[in-house]
Amino acid sequence: MTLVVPDPTRTVPLPLRQQADVRDRWLTQRLLDVLPGLMDRAGIDLWIVTGRENNEDPVLATLLPAAWLSARRRVVLLLHRSDDGVTPVAVSRYPVGQFLSGWSPEDGGQWDAVRRVVEQAAPRRIGVDVSASCAPADGLTVSEHRALTAALGPWAQRLVPAEELAVGWLETRLPEEVAALDALNRLTARVLRQSLSPAALTPGVTTAADLAWWLHQRLADLGVPPWFHPGVTAQRAGVPLRDDGGVPLPAVPQDAVLQPGDLVTCDAGLVSLGLATDLQRSGYLLRPGETAPPPGLQAAWTAGTRVRALTAEALVPGRTGNEVLAAARAAADAEGLAAEVYSHPVGVHGHGAGPVIGRWDDQAPLPGAGERVLHAGTVYALELAVRATVPEWGGQGVRLALEEGVVLTPSGTSFLGSPQQELWTVPAS
Template sequence: MKYSVNFEKMEQAIQYLNQQEIDLWLIVTSEGSDPCLNLVTGVKTVGPGAFVLTRTGEKLVLCSSIDAQDIEESGLFQEVIKYTTSLADPLKEVVRRFQPKKIALNYSEDEHLADGLTVGRFRWLKETLKGDFSGEFVSSQSFLSRLRSIKTDREVDTIYRAIRLTHEIYDSVISQLKVGLSEKQVGQLFVDEMERHHVVNGIDRALSMPIVLKERIAHRSPSDAVIEPGDLLIMDFSIDIDGYVSDIARTVYFLKEGEKEAPSHVNRAFTTIYEAITKAAEGLKPGVTGYQVDEIARAHLTTNGYPEITHATGHQIGRDVHDGGVLLGPKWARYGSSPYGQVEEGMVFTLEPTLFTDQGLQFIVEENVLVTQDGAEFLTERQKELILIPAI
């Protein structure tokens, strides 16, 4: 069924509404403006519309007549209320019908994926309902973040399919790597593979190049820099399958002529990264906070004489490569409250304790793991040793 995941997510949302004693969740949107729509409903409105879920299980949509067909055909909603001139009147009628004391709206100070209601729409909503609603508006962030974070079995299966194909593409690209290629040429190998498998990049949902870096480590597009013997090459790649993504990074070493293995300092750096991922995975279990997992990986690198990680150890993946919610990160102001969140069963994280040194060593090894009742389960095939590209 096309909308089976959306049905599951709406039932999950209703469960959370009951847990938090919220009477009604109201998603006001236009042109598919709210980022939660793909996750929750799978449909959108072009004109102004409102999606309504109640704690007693009702699922309604208010939309213009021209937007109604796809929504009705989805089979997700018990009632599709069509208007001709204005959303205001049918919205007021729905609020009067359910007489909610608490209405959840999608606004948030520090979680962009739960901040889909614009200031203008919020002002319009307050003005529209001022004579019909005397209760409390509350943020949906607390349950919407959980809704994104805690995956159903169908969601996990789809993420796993994306991961499997990402590995297949990596295998093909790595088999074609050689000295003399530019970052852009390696990036094009990924594009060719995506085109062959009829998938797109999970970052921008386009046939675009992933991150391919031999120098100037940053979130940037591949450059014309040419790979030379003795280089380390970072590749950070994601694909989208049916709206869910993978996120896997690999680092390879290009052997110099006469070398049979990488220099000892390169091997030691890789081993330290591998151990940091292992230790973080062992500490990732229901009930811990994000910053506690980050501290494990961060401490392992510094104890071994390497610099502190410059970003979070891991983030959630799902509908997006950075799927919000709990972050496996340090207690830095830039991360807001996300590192303080509690890990729960069903969350899917990356683990990527990266290493950048002043001597030019750079490693990103990124794995994807599922939080189970007993701990972390690797969904990726781990990079257990440094990938070596032979000299020609």
């Protein structure tokens, strides 16, 4: 299949109709090439995903045709694993894309049709989306669970949580999806570069809140809306880091005007082709007469890129998120670098399903999501922060955050887009 992905040199992504064509081709390929192995790995031979309009299971959105912006009435999707692959059946009032129709209202009730499909499949284990540790895999509502259980009768005894299957489906990316995310990361980085330039930022005039809204508007105007309101933080000499439950964080308020001499970090992520990005970029606002950041900030940046490399090296298939966290922190400690690692999966959702590698406010091993195993073919936001002191700021501490997109391969990680290699500068106005 020849894939057309957004060109990062363009000012707009693919037109919506072309995006829908691409997404529907991806869904067909994922049902054929990805889902059978995931169902085998989870030991589930029938997966039922059900949701109602305006209250969809997060997984359901990834199985519907791209032109469906939500469920229509109630949609029940049944994916049956057999020797021939996976047979997708929809018990729905309306046709559902690639799914075979399993119901016509003339034939009786919707739940009766679900029961008939299950009886024909005769599954050993029926997976449903219930999870205590992964929100996107916990989309089966109480009322839908009750209705499904009542409809299945004795078959309900074979219901099991489909947590591992749902996580695998959400976290696994096709090579073509990875290529698209590479382009989308480049586009995100380009917009972030514009934000830390005179195109969006005038030292002495622009506030942090102004810049965050500039980013939000810019992404919306490009047709790649953000999945969270962009974050902008500033650090400056004379404004020490504040303590937030033991975590030192920037203390310059959002309504403060950004001034020459500030260290500014922007955090943004967009959504296109059903995929999300999550990146951070940092820049220094030059004082009059300066041509480069102070050496102390340069050293902090160098330390940050070193921890970034060490964390990338720790991302190894087969390790758990907690094991990656321990390895990355141990490597940083061995080099005398004060670091926090809090990387996370990214793909269908910005904070995606899959192994979590620490949290910014909790560097202890995490139960549940931290115990999941990393798999090749998944994409992560490699996110971290380093703490350092700046002699030119009277020994004041800074907390420098970095975040890049990476794809996990059988041999390690590869960066997506163009990682930030140096601390950017913004000229004095």
